[in-house]
Amino acid sequence: MTGGAEGVLAAVALTAGAAVMTMGGFPASARPAKPVPLRDRAAATASGHRVPRALARLAPRKSLPVRRHLYDRAVVAGTSAGTAHYLLIGSSGGVYPFGARGSGSALGHPLRSPVVGGAPSGPGGYWLVGRDGGVYTFGRAGFFGSAARLLLRDPVVGMAATPSGRGYWLVGRDGGVFAYGDARYFGSAARLLLRDPVVGMAATPSGRGYWLVGRDGGVFAYGDARYYGSAAHLPLHDPVVGMAATPSGRGYWLVGRDGGVFAYGDARYYGSAVHLPLHAPVVGIAATPSGRGYWLFGQDGGVFTYGDAPYLGAAGHHVDAAGRATAAPAGSLPAHAPAPPAARLASSAYPASYPRGATGLDVSRWQCGDVPRRPRAVAVVQVTGGSLDRPANPCYGREARWAGGALSAYVFMDGLPEPAPQASRNGPAGRCPRPDVACESFNFGWAWSRHWVAYSWRLNIRPRMWWLDIESSGGWRGVGSNDLVIRGAVAGLRSTGVEVGIYSTAYQWQAIAGPLAFPGMPEWVPGAGRLSGAGATATGYCAAGDRHAFARGSLRLVQWGYHGRFAGAYEGPARYDADYSCG
DSSP: OOOOOOOOOOOOOOBBSSEEEEOOOSOOTTTOOOBBBBBSOOOOOOOOOOOEEEEEEEEEEGOOOOOGGGGGGOOOEEEEEEEEEEEEEOOOOOOOEEESSOOOOTSSSSSSEEEEEEEEEEBEEEHHHEEEEEEEETTOOOOOSSTTTBSSOEEEEEEEEEESEEEEEEEETTTTTEEEEEEOOOOTTSSSOSOEEEEEEEEEEEEEESEEEEEESSEEETTOOOOOOSTTTSSSOOOEEEEEOTTTTSEEEEHHEEEEHHEOOOOOOOHHHHSSSSSSSSEEEEEEEESSSEEEEEETTTTEEEEOOOOOOOOTTTOTTSSSSEOOOOOOOOTSSSSOOTOOOOOTTTTSSTTTOEEEEEEGGTTOOOOOOSSSSSEEEEOOOSSTTOBBOTTHHHHHHGGGEEEEEEEEEOOOOSSSOGSSSSTTTTTOSSOOHHHHHHHHHHHHHHHHHHHHHHHTOOOOOEEOOOOSSSSSOOOOHHHHHHHHHHHHHTTTEEEEEEOOOOOHHHHTTTOOTTTTTEEEEEEEEESSSSSSSSHHHHHGGGGGGGGOOOEEEEEOOOOOOTTTOSSSOOOEEEEEEEO
């Protein structure tokens, strides 16, 4: 469990909730009593006030489109009862469950201050806490008090729950601790001369202690919480933003804004996001029930998995009622392709684009027994086998070695299978009820495009440029579904940090994807006969600018060598597909 400072996410353990929720705490519309200044804010306990409750129901998935601003403050995430799941919660109080049912949200209620954290109450409930110390209860969570009526010297940045679910602590930016319900006060950092502000807290499994963590990585232990080390003495590239305790209580992890992870005590290191080109900073961490893995959470709702942490979805993409993907892509690999602990993104040794006039070949599983002898300036290699969700090209490793430093990769695309595979049931578009073709289509493209990047990384092959091969020979469905499969695949590849391009023709693209457009995206087209001269040539395609583009993209590669009776038709052997770069 961690708490987040302003603009930072909070990651805490949560329980699976019921569909009906109650929202309590000091409601945003309530006029607070005259503030009472505290000499020692840490000694505050529950006031015992009864507060009005409002009933609400968790809205259906499609009525909850994700908006980027919902994730600029808080993400609550975690596990309970041995089941891994997480809920992403925005500063506006919106709750988006992954791997479990939610118990409602505060979205639409006029909150007095942004939500900055949360904590579990046990099965079926959880709390949210605002920057002003207001506490909001959901499901079976009881209200035990809040700091909303106190004259706070610094804002609240997070909370942690007791094991019984009948109490919680709040922690302020200055290190002040507030205990409510059966949560006991064991001390605070409010009177210490802190080098940097406190950004979160984590409770011990016994509930008889807690840790506080500072922005500089300093750790403060209270009650039965033991000190196992800190990052305060390290030259950090970015500040620490949160912490999570191991299930044993004999260790903890700290996480930095850049995704760096620091393990202490019996906490093991399983990897970090420090080398990834993040779309948004990392803002929180949560441990799995076993303690053999953890999630990192991005400010944009992205989820990064390490160790035995499963990927259950992210908030970077949802699909609204019209079937449109909303918000920007956000990280992490699907559950069937977890991020390697020491993963590095695309190597700078490989090109993101080819220089103008460069020539070469593209090869696939059909050249397994006939790999070219010499590398070329352009070398595109098929990663997949016969379709997106089938076994890999058995010669990918060998052909990638042939390509050398000129390598870029391509994925043969097809539509959503019928019936939809398990990989499409859960993902960035949400948990898909059957039948929900729009939801399943987006998840299918997302999951499998990322699967192939992870597969390539596991072979220590990290091309920077990835092409999606979209041809009529793929097993496509209707345009509406195809559109979302392609959108999902593009978003999935982009979320890993690679460059994305598309291979197709205007005729095939219109038949498969209709009016779908990706303005400015690199495009690779076939159709030229010879390299140069008269007729339909590769150099002629490039000279025509983007006249041959099919999705409002930018023509970058031309595949040539096609036979025909027109001027400029290719007359040589069709052993390999040749390519020319437009630059």
